[in-house]
Amino acid sequence: MAMLSRPLLRLKGQELVPPDEDRRVDLDIFDVLLPCRFYEVNYKVASLGQVSPTLEFLLRLVKAAPGIADDDAATFFGYSPSEIAYVLEEAIGPGYLERRAGRLWLTISGEGLFKDDDKQPSIYTVESRRRSFGFDLMAIAPQVKRFLDELERVLPELPSEDPAGTGRVAERVPARFKQFFRELADQADRGKTERRDIYSIDPVVTPGERYQMPIRVVTFAQASNPTAAEIDLSSWRMDHEIADRPEIERAVALFVKDQQTSVNQLDAANGYQTLIDLAPEFLKEFTTRNGLSEGRYWREAVSRAGEPRVDRKTIPIVGSLLLPGNIERIQAVFDYGLRNMTEAPTNIYAVAPQTRRWGATTQQRDLLTLIQEKTARSFPGPDKPEMKSICLYAWDKPAQYTAKTFDEIQPIRVADFPRSLELFLVPGVMAAAVVHAPLGSSTGNPVPLGLTSFDPLVIDRAYAYFLERHEPYRVKDGSA
Incomplete structure (x- = not known):
């Protein structure tokens, strides 16, 4: 047992931790349940798609040179008379172009194909949807449900400002649905490649099943001040997602503060x-x-x-x-x-x-x-x-x-x-x-x-x- 004759740990000064050695120290770990609820939402989406290459080139040319002559457009692309006639029919038939005195102009519908000054035209159709989405009851942000085992179901729950999950929460769902539409649309239409934008949302949503999802919380502190615990939610979500959920951060902070003694x-x-x-x-x-x-x-x-x-x-x-x-x-x-x-x-x-x-x-x-x-x-x-x-x-x-x-x-x-x-x-x-x-x-x-x-x-x-x-x-x- 000769090893006991030498110090196992090296002593320094009397301060808790010298400033040059201060560091983050993880203190504790908890799994807490986030109250959530499904809400049925009626909404409409604009399914956006690309026009054919030949139509796209013609529309872009007419947008850049309004009133261009038919013959000049054919010469620009090197089209024969039959080819330019085919392309013009593809544009004039749906009402994207109009011909006046042998010259070509974009219609209102044609102008509408260019979104937000985009140089590339696209077409879209509006579709009605009615689907159920899960939101937490604090930040009213998307939260996917998964199966919880017997232990997970009895973990402590974060307190909710709206325990029933109705009323004020339901009123906020449409606005939050719009904010998180891209994330929700990707979940709802997984596997479909066409781009979708929100078109309209019914202000009335129907509350559905309640459920809970666990959040892993790690508490940490600086070594110089270990009793001042902070929270780390990075094992639950990315930083930018947590920034969209400040209400949950506050609830977790109160949960941790409640451990003080x-x-x-x-x-x-x-x-x-x-x-x-x-x-x-x-x-x-x-x-x-x-x-x-x-x-x-x-x-x-x-x-x-x-x-x-x-x-x-x-x-x-x-x-x-x-x-x-x-x-x-x-x-x-x-x-x-x-x-x-x-x-x-x-x-x-x-x-x-x-x-x-x-x-x-x-x-x-x-x-x-x-x-x-x-x-x-x-x-x-x-x-x-x-x-x-x-x-x-x-x-x-x-x-x-x-x-x-x-x-x-x-x-x-x-x-x-x-x-x-x-x-x-x-x-x-x-x-x-x-x-x-x-x-x-x-x-x-x-x-x-x-x-x-x-x-x-x-x-x-x-x-x-x-x-x-x-x-x-x-x-x-x-x-x-």
């Missing part, structure tokens, strides 16, 4: 002390007489959070365990820990922190499934018991998305664990401990900060700590 409310000091108790060797450079120097640890964790190795069994964790980058780290830690197992682990334990909306994402399920599948592949056999995921939950009733995510929910008392502490434990294989509390400020959004490890010493301490605070597990897991 205080250090005292979450018992953060005891949460940080637990980190020290689980991994004193790893955190010795950040431990003072008053406990963990969380600011110093944050600074180093932000700059040095890396991947586990054989000689680096414990690594810092910044942000939610469910962020994609942290899921990859946990997966790597789990892989290392699994190599030392002769029997398959039987349970995954999670102690939920007492923060609002913890685990409100399908990422939680994906992490559990990943671990269960890796275990099944590593220990094949028909008689092997199925690995269970068990969540210890201290609030009165777990959120539906938590109940749907885990195989089993076991109630605990509020005081059994520090309110800020999240534990993720596979006995004998790995442990992760994260404190969710404002950092650098007494109040604000929780900033997840902790560690994960496949070090047997850390795992054993974490499991003993876990069992000590939930005695019934000693009976259920006597073989552990």
